[in-house]
Amino acid sequence: MLIPSDLRIFGFIALTLLALVLVAWAILRRLGLDPVRLLDDREWLIASKLVGIGLLGLVLYQAAISLEFPAESFIYGRF
Amino acid sequence: MTSPSPSTTVRWHRVIGVIVLAALFAEGAARLAVYVWSGKSYRSLSPYVWSPYGLVRNNPRLTSPAFAIDKDGFHDVRNFSQRKPANTLRVILLGGSTLASGLQGNVWDVIPSTERVDSRSTIAQFLRDRLVADPALAGVDIEVINAAVNFNRIVEVSSAYLAEYVHWNPDFVIVAGNSNNFSTVMPRNSVRRRDFGIMTMHAWRGEFERIVNRNDLLSTFDNGMRALKDHSAAAGLGVKLLSKAIDTAFGRSAALAQRLEFAHQSTKAITPADWVEYDQYVDEYLGYARAMVALARHHRQDISFFWEHFLAHIGKMKPLTENEKKLFEANLGTSPELDAAFTLHARDRVADFCIRNDVPFLDPIERLKAHSGSVFIDYLHYTAEGNRFMAEFIYDQRREAFHRRAERIRAAGEPG
Numbered sequence: 385m386l387i388p389s390d391l392r393i394f395g396f397i398a399l400t401l402l403a404l405v406l407v408a409w410a411i412l413r414r415l416g417l418d419p420v421r422l423l424d425d426r427e428w429l430i431a432s433k434l435v436g437i438g439l440l441g442l443v444l445y446q447a448a449i450s451l452e453f454p455a456e457s458f459i460y461g462r463f
Numbered sequence: 464m465t466s467p468s469p470s471t472t473v474r475w476h477r478v479i480g481v482i483v484l485a486a487l488f489a490e491g492a493a494r495l496a497v498y499v500w501s502g503k504s505y506r507s508l509s510p511y512v513w514s515p516y517g518l519v520r521n522n523p524r525l526t527s528p529a530f531a532i533d534k535d536g537f538h539d540v541r542n543f544s545q546r547k548p549a550n551t552l553r554v555i556l557l558g559g560s561t562l563a564s565g566l567q568g569n570v571w572d573v574i575p576s577t578e579r580v581d582s583r584s585t586i587a588q589f590l591r592d593r594l595v596a597d598p599a600l601a602g603v604d605i606e607v608i609n610a611a612v613n614f615n616r617i618v619e620v621s622s623a624y625l626a627e628y629v630h631w632n633p634d635f636v637i638v639a640g641n642s643n644n645f646s647t648v649m650p651r652n653s654v655r656r657r658d659f660g661i662m663t664m665h666a667w668r669g670e671f672e673r674i675v676n677r678n679d680l681l682s683t684f685d686n687g688m689r690a691l692k693d694h695s696a697a698a699g700l701g702v703k704l705l706s707k708a709i710d711t712a713f714g715r716s717a718a719l720a721q722r723l724e725f726a727h728q729s730t731k732a733i734t735p736a737d738w739v740e741y742d743q744y745v746d747e748y749l750g751y752a753r754a755m756v757a758l759a760r761h762h763r764q765d766i767s768f769f770w771e772h773f774l775a776h777i778g779k780m781k782p783l784t785e786n787e788k789k790l791f792e793a794n795l796g797t798s799p800e801l802d803a804a805f806t807l808h809a810r811d812r813v814a815d816f817c818i819r820n821d822v823p824f825l826d827p828i829e830r831l832k833a834h835s836g837s838v839f840i841d842y843l844h845y846t847a848e849g850n851r852f853m854a855e856f857i858y859d860q861r862r863e864a865f866h867r868r869a870e871r872i873r874a875a876g877e878p879g
Contacts, residue, residue, distance in 0.1 A: 394704050397496040404492045422481055423474070431478045435485075442705060445688065448681055450709045453669055462670065462706065 486697070493696035501528040505696035508703055509689070511612070511667070512536070513675065517623030518665055519612055521563075524693070530564075531582040538563055538582045538609040547632045550876045551604040552594070552869055555628055556587050557620045558639030561771045561844055562611035570841040573793045574786050577840060584847040585609050589854030594865060597858075603869045608633070616643040616661050621751040629758055634868050636759055636766040637825070637857065642773065642843055644748050645809035648801040651734045654743045661747060735801055738808065745812045752813070756822055765864055767823035769857065770810055774839045776803035777828065782835035794842040823864075827856045 412419055423431060453462065497505040507524040514520045520536035531540040547553050556562050564580040571577060582588075587609035594605045610628055612619070620640055628636075644661050653659035673682050674689070692699040736744075752768070759766035776799070778791035796802060810826065817824035830852075831838065838849035845853060858865070 394700075396500060397493065397700060400496040400499070401489065401492040404488070404495070408488065423477055427473055427478050430473060431481055434478070434482060442702070443709070445681070445684055446702065446705045446709050449685070450706065450713055452673070452681070453666075454710075454713065 489697040490695055493700050497526060497696050497700070501526050503528075505699065507693045508699040509692065513671060514623070514627075516626035517612070517615070517619040518671065519619070519667055521612055529579040529581040536610075536612075538585055538611065539587065540583060543606060543608055543631075545631050547606075548604060550602075550872060551606055552600065552635075552865065552872055553606045553608065553631070553633045554587075554590065554594075554635040554637065555608045555610055555631060555633035556590075556637050556639065557615075557624055557628065558611045558769070558771075559615040559620075559643045560611070560613040561642060562586055562609055562639050563613055564850065565613050565844045566841055567844070568842050569793055570790065573789045580840065580845070580847050580850060582609075584850055586845075586850045586854045586857070589851045590857055593854055593858045597862075597865070599866045600869045603872050611640070614643055614666070615640050616665070617641075617748050617751040618661050619665065621755050624755055625758055629762055629764070632762070633764055634872075635861070635864070636755070636764050637769050638752070638755065638766065639769040639771055641768075641809070641813065642771045645745075645806045646773065646802065647796075648733060648798055648805045649736045649741050649744060651736045651740065653736060654740050659744065661751075662744070733798070735805070741805060741808065742812065745809050748809070749812070749816050752816060753820075756820055765868065767825055767861065768813060768817055769825040769853075770813070770827070771843065772828060772831065773802075773806065774842050775799050776806055777831060780828070781831045781838070784835070784837050786837065787839050790839060790841060823860065825857060825860050827853060830856050 409419065449462070494505050497503075503526050506526045507522055508526060509522050510525055511519040512522045514536075521530075521532045521538065523532045523534050523536055525532050530538065533539050533542045535543065535545075537543065559565070560567065562585060564582070564585045566577065566579050587607045591605055591607035594600055594607070608631070610623070612623075615623075617640065620638060624636065624638075646660075649659050654662070657663070674685055688698070688702065692702055756766055773794075774787065774791050775794045775796060778787070781787075783791060814824045814826065816822075834852065836848055836852065837846045838852055840846040840849065
């Protein structure tokens, strides 16, 4: 169960990440580098698929653990 | 903004390079976020490590704004050495989440602003402060070690003490954690089935088997992920968030299935065990307690047992604060009278065991009945004020024993 402190932590981290991405993007543009042009459309698609496969693997892994050891068994968190 | 027209061949070095750069960027951002959140560099978000003695210990590498775990897994901001320094009176506290300033259950639904009690404000630190302030203990160094681990039962507490903590040479051993052994009504035939409380496998034992003993795909992948999480803040945070999201999704699915009556719902009321059967269960606890008392005596360590009460069981005895009233009403459960009857029966048996064996039994119930201040932060655990209250109680109960031991320590340290 997500508790308010979890939401605060993850919200804070998500905002930090977003802010850093925007700052880095602005700096690169200022330096005359356009990150979008690092790859062409097909390469961006391949990179997205690779990252997506990795994330899917992670979700499956975590789901397998959650199925094997349901959260309610671990009132103080998983090992 | 337009992308360049696709080239005929994929520039794999660029694709991999962009992914690596993105990962490094995420790692930097995650580390920065963890530092701002906790005030510490990222080391690990895993709360526990395995131990051969008592299953688990607190993870000394844990990164947390509230909890500080020392190099040996104790809840404290300072380190201790196993070899007790000369002229030192050492107290060790053994037990579960009550000593470890745990915080669990529906507390955030009832009082959303609740914050964790940090590792500077557990019973151990307040007891140390109280002992240091005692003029009768002047000239003797004081150490109070908080060796509690969440959800430790007497099985784990006794294993840890018998195999390890006895050799830290404490002068005083205070055993808590009864709430992880006695909390609810015991259903009939539980002893025959061995499916209740300390008769069952610890919940973390299954994870231990998967991570340590099994060699299947999930186990292998899990070991890799655990190593990655301990070296990458992005991985640690990502997996933490993912596991919470998936647990929440499974929880909501289960609730939905119940509501739609897809899942089997037992409507059979629990038939409680009779006292003869429940006494067999309590006897199992007392077997472990007896072993601890025997070893403590063998090593001339003063051992006592501290009793943790559930708010639901004593809420009508203690004058409650407004927050405690809300928590009491929200945590009555389905059978509060039966739960209280079973738990207090166990308390009486443990107290009787202590009396028969000349072991101090520290039950704060009388003190709680006269205390209108804040003690409970949730259904069981203590606020910072509650931790101080319990430390004062323990000090008052054992004051003469502390003084006597200090005299012996001083005498042993005197030259000639």
